[in-house]
Amino acid sequence: MSDKFDNVSVGKKANVFFDGKCVSHSVFFPDGSRKTVGVILPGSQLTFNVGAPELMEITSGTCDVKIAGEAAFKTYTAGTSFKVAENGSFDIHAKDEVNYVCSFG
């Protein structure tokens, strides 16, 4: 997995969640799609409610994640990913600084 996205547009205004425990910037692709590149600070225990379906790709760090409807938390590390259904939610516990790429739809 490359450490950059090329030939994109990037939003100058950050997306700040949970008082800064999660911060991302929006990335826009030539095909009109959007992703975010984001970070979750170490020790954060957050619950995200999603609208459109989301693919969360962990690019660095370790986190425990429980997706709504699943029985237990699973551990995700760099190079792994999980999907969240439309209007779903997930709990994420960052063991250290977690970087991710979120894709929508």
Added chain:
Amino acid sequence: MSDKFDNVSVGKKANVFFDGKCVSHSVFFPDGSRKTVGVILPGSQLTFNVGAPELMEITSGTCDVKIAGEAAFKTYTAGTSFKVAENGSFDIHAKDEVNYVCSFG
């Protein structure tokens, strides 16, 4: 000032400073130059030491800034900017959520 940078590359890993009080992502331009798009959380009072000269353009929010060598703090808001000399430093106090673009060199 546009709210996006077009035709760029963006790093997937965030730059995290002061335990997350400042978070940015790196943006790479076709001419080889680099900028960061970043956010400073409300109430943060930070001191940055710089290597290469920096141009800090505030894109949203209000902050008080004292550049090393200057006698007093000055207030900067969206659309204003300040320069920091090579190997200089600056104190920045975020009155609210401050977004910025930092250019180097």
